[in-house]
Amino acid sequence: MLEEIKDLELLSTCHAEDKFHDECGVFGIFLNEYEDDCEAARTTFYGLYALQHRGQESAGIAVSNGHEIQLHKGMGLITEVIKPDHIKKLKGRLSIGHVRYSTTGMSNVVNTQPLVFHYLNGMLALAHNGNLVNTVELRKRLATYGSVFQTTSDTEVVANLLARYSQDNKIEDALARCIMDAKGAFALLIMTEDRLVGVRDPMGIRPLCIGELNGNYILASESAALDTVGATLIRDVNPGEIVVIDQDGLHSRQVIDSPRRAHCIFEYIYFARPDSTIDQVNVYQARREMGRQLARECNIDADMVISVPDSGTSSALGYAEEAGLPFEEGLMKNRYVGRTFIQPTQKMRELGVKLKLNAIEEVVCGKRIIMVDDSIVRGTTSKKIVQMLREAGATEVHMVVASPPTRFPCYYGIDTSRREELIASTMDETEIEKFIGADSLHYLSMEAMFAAMKSSEDTFCSACFSGKYPMEIET
Known part of the structure; x- marks a missing residue:
């Protein structure tokens, strides 16, 4: 036991x-x-x-x-x-x-x-x-x-x-x-x-x-x-x-x-x-607008929009609204999986996504799906979710990401990987698309992200996308 x-x-x-x-x-x-x-x-x-x-x-x-x-x-x-x-x-x-x-x-x-x-x-x-x-x-x-x-x-x-x-x-x-x-x-x-x-x-x-x-x-x-x-x-x-x-x-x-x-x-x-x-901006509304902006930048023929719960849901709702497509719960999250400090082996990592997420076959089978997530870091989870949806019968899986490619580490209080572990720093979008097994991959552009925030780049730290750090980093 x-x-x-x-x-x-x-x-x-x-x-x-x-x-x-x-x-x-x-x-x-x-x-x-x-x-x-x-x-x-x-x-x-x-x-x-x-x-x-x-x-x-x-x-x-x-x-x-x-x-x-x-x-x-x-x-x-x-x-x-x-x-x-x-x-x-x-x-x-x-x-x-x-x-x-x-x-x-x-x-x-x-x-x-x-x-x-x-x-x-x-x-x-x-x-x-x-x-x-x-x-x-x-x-x-x-x-x-x-x-x-x-x-x-x-x-x-x-x-x-x-x-x-x-x-x-x-x-x-x-x-x-x-x-x-x-x-x-x-x-x-x-x-x-x-x-x-x-x-x-x-x-x-x-x-x-x-x-x-x-x-x-x-x-x-x-x-x-x-x-x-x-x-x-x-x-x-x-x-x-x-x-x-x-x-x-x-x-x-x-x-x-x-x-x-x-x-x-x-x-x-x-x-x-x-x-x-935060700073007079409602987080839900910002994420929903990022989804709308993402839909304006994409032109995907599909049957439905789903999200990677829970962080992708607000953007997925905005995407579906702008694209005129139905939003469905294609993935169900197990919200009772607790935290742990034990580091997983590679074998456990390969199996781990199914403990937290499961595809609803009756929803996705035979459908062309647009899957919205907030970001891709290493890409291993995205790969497993795409595979899970295909095994549940999805005919097409298009992954859209409600943020730009994450290419640089953060030094200001966020746990990010070393740069070489960030998939977008070592692969271009075509290579990432192939790695995760999606029919297509689309990221939100920097311009659209700031348009969603109704503000300029100078208002935010977006160094994880651009590499432009607002202050010098100690080496």
């Missing part, structure tokens, strides 16, 4: 491996009024539950009662790490939480967040979404000043900078100096004993928004987390802005006003929940 369980764990990683992963999600709340001492921790738990798609490796919640910070964290999903008995012990009016998928730093318990530290002025908790591109330089500099590191995470670098700069400054002043030093993508939540602080990198690569719940303020990676706990979206944190929440309310300080914006385009393509709104 143990071996059977291990085999299922191996299989469950296979489909997810052929997608990019965001590093994490953050959620924080400051309660001026509350019904019980555990309300902040409980609200943070539900907020993280709504952000679970942003990281499944580890989770944690830190709470301040005004005098000290308590922490509980561990490896696994939020429901596996934080139990009702843990919530009962996490008492206080301030809370921050984190769900993690590692990019910088190894996947182990020492790198789980929030990180909690003692420093000259008390205690500090820190949760980070993103990735610094000058970590090596900062580590060396801090080490020469006597800093000692216990993790391999770049989040600890930020904590050490904060501790150093806080010796003669308030936490928000120290954070302002940190922003000047840190290069890369970051949405940070910092909690002291009596205040909650949020900051977003100067280009706004990683998302962070502000919500209100019964007169109390919340900071979260996505607006969907606000909806889950019954809060109202106020606005996004501006790039380069520090937001401080204390007993007197919300205070803002614009530290850097960069003329360049570089919001991550992959938030709209894949990472964020469709029901989230």
